[in-house]
Amino acid sequence: MITPILPNMIPMRDIKQISDGDRIFYELGHKKITIDMSYVDNWVSVGRFKEIENIKEFIETDKLLTEIEYLEHHNFMLLKKTII
Numbered sequence: 001m002i003t004p005i006l007p008n009m010i011p012m013r014d015i016k017q018i019s020d021g022d023r024i025f026y027e028l029g030h031k032k033i034t035i036d037m038s039y040v041d042n043w044v045s046v047g048r049f050k051e052i053e054n055i056k057e058f059i060e061t062d063k064l065l066t067e068i069e070y071l072e073h074h075n076f077m078l079l080k081k082t083i084i
Contacts (some may be wrong), residue, residue, distance in 0.1 A: 001051040002028070009049070009077040015065045018055070021081030025049035026074040049077055 003025070010017075012024065029045045052058045064070040 012076040012078040023079040024052045025077045
């Protein structure tokens with residue numbers, strides 16, 4: 001699912017913030033024209049977020065999730081499970 005930012009999304013800056021039933025999104029974007037620059041200062045955000053479908057698999061395979069710079073760069077957002 002691709003969505004604009006939702007009012008109850010919170011920035012995820014630590015993998016330990018995730019609880020069972022939560023949803024995770026990352027912001028889509030693209031590189032600027034300057035190809036020889038790194039992505040840090042050369043990234044255009046588009047204000048749309050893609051949901052990670054299989055969170056368990058994602059956590060097991062993405063080895064960069066413990067790095068704050070990685071989480072900030074991809075603008076990971078957390079949608080906490082609501083308890084009714």
